Amino acid sequence: MDFPSADFPPTAATPRVLVIGAGVTGLVAATVLAERGARVSVIHRPDPAGRASHFAGGMLAPWCEAADASPAVAAEGEASIPWWQARFAGTHRAGSLVLASPRDQGELDRFARRTARHQALDAAAVAALEPDLAGRFPRGLFFPEEAHLDPRAALAALADRLAARSATIGEGEAESFPDDGFDHVLDCRGHAAAPDWPALRGVRGEMLLLRCPEVTLARPVRLLHPRIPLYIVPRGGGIFMVGATMVESADRRPVTARAAMELLNAAYALHPAFAEAEILEMGSNIRPALPDNLPDLRREGRVLRLNGMYRHGFLLAPALAERAAALLLGRSATMASLPAASPKKGEA
């Protein structure tokens, strides 16, 4: 690893920040810091498949998420849509569609009551939005303002932007990194930081990538179910991401048969043509979560830790990165900030 520390000694005008972790939290934070003039170095572990972001759905769905999440998620997540649109051309603002099987229509009513900024659709309106789903669902909910992106492509785009701003990104372990030369360290390691943040726990998620050229969807579809709510996100080129389970476990085993069945069932329930899909990938990883399932910042000396994105990394990373940048660079955030940090409930 070669960081240009010798060439440009740090000055007060250009603070140097080491970001640990190149998942969505780390790369978004690095981007925000670099845009504010900091000289940023990112170090990360070698394997991209070790990152939770690699398996994310990539839905920018603040209003849908409000069905089960704290209102802060919707309030802070909204700004992520223009943030990603400005930085990643593959951000599609085509809305989200929420459907339920005829038996589970009650779930749709519950979802509608708990959320805002949606339109009720009848069968014809569902078909008008997604012609391939014509005749399959009696009604649905449409959240026209929501967006989606391909997480892997989006993170690659951020890495390119960082490189263009002379930020360095390299492999390495935090422990082995030389301690000198940086004004600040921003720890964005996700669940790997659990030893340094005891309240962090892992929430396992499992997902599939399918190729099914017979089906075309323009937007993510959420399929409500009393026990196993799942979603399908079109990645383009006939590829779909089906996710994601939520298991209170930090187990990193491969996808279980049960999870695969549930995910495949969801795809099949959406459209029977998914029975003929190729399974391109089955993946699992660990969401880092704090007791209130909301992200938080914690300062320990020179190190600022940003963690706990849970299932909202792409949605909340921009807002939290702005807050981290304001703390590190001493300037006010340009985006709405989360309420002042307070001790988390249930945290020692």
Place this chain on the structure above:
Amino acid sequence: MLVYGTELRSRLLLGTAQYPSPAVLAEAVRASGAEVVTVSLRREGVAGGGQGFWQLVRDLGVRVLPNTAGCHTVKEAVTTARMAREVFSTPWIKLEVIGEDDTLQPDVFGLVEAARILSAEGFQVFPYTTDDLVVAGRLLDAGCQVLMPWGAPIGSGRGINNPYALRSLRAHFPNVPLVVDAGIGLPSHAAQAMELGYDAVLLNTAVARAGDPVRMARAMARAVEAGRLAFEADPMEARDMAAPSSPVIGMPVFGA
């Protein structure tokens, strides 16, 4: 309520699944006054990775009743129970043997068999069963000292589907602690179970999936208490006054 020699003051038992967050779960448990929470080992903690969540549950400071949710066979249920005893250091086990995947209806045959095995191993078994009277008797024969019949299928929130059957269980087993487990959707359902003379109510989804779980936990606690007080107060019988019981000829007319 006395179960397996343990005195419980609260007659509300809470499940720990499906809450918006562990922080909300903790608040809901406090608001409910529950002294016992159930926790699933199988779904939540594959291969021991559930330590983080289990620790949060232990930190609630209430008694943990581990369950075998998600087990479909006697063997799975017995293995999970043994694991639970290690993880939570308790002989208590809420025994679930699922017979049908969609409704999560208990396989009562497997349930009786697993109850027999576990009771013989020293477990104190809380069987999740249907409202079938004969199965209840078999579970007691197998060594269970508490019965947990359903009100309705798990997570359905339909309330008490068959009050007659639950009344019958209560009448046949006046000295066995009986807990309505599953199917409760509203405080009125919980109160009804208690009015039938049940010793306690165990619920999860009704609180966890409410828009405000903490408020609903409080509502359930009060409903359980109200239903219990009503049962102890010996409520009046409903009377049918739609049909007059005596002729109304010669109604006295005063004045005018």
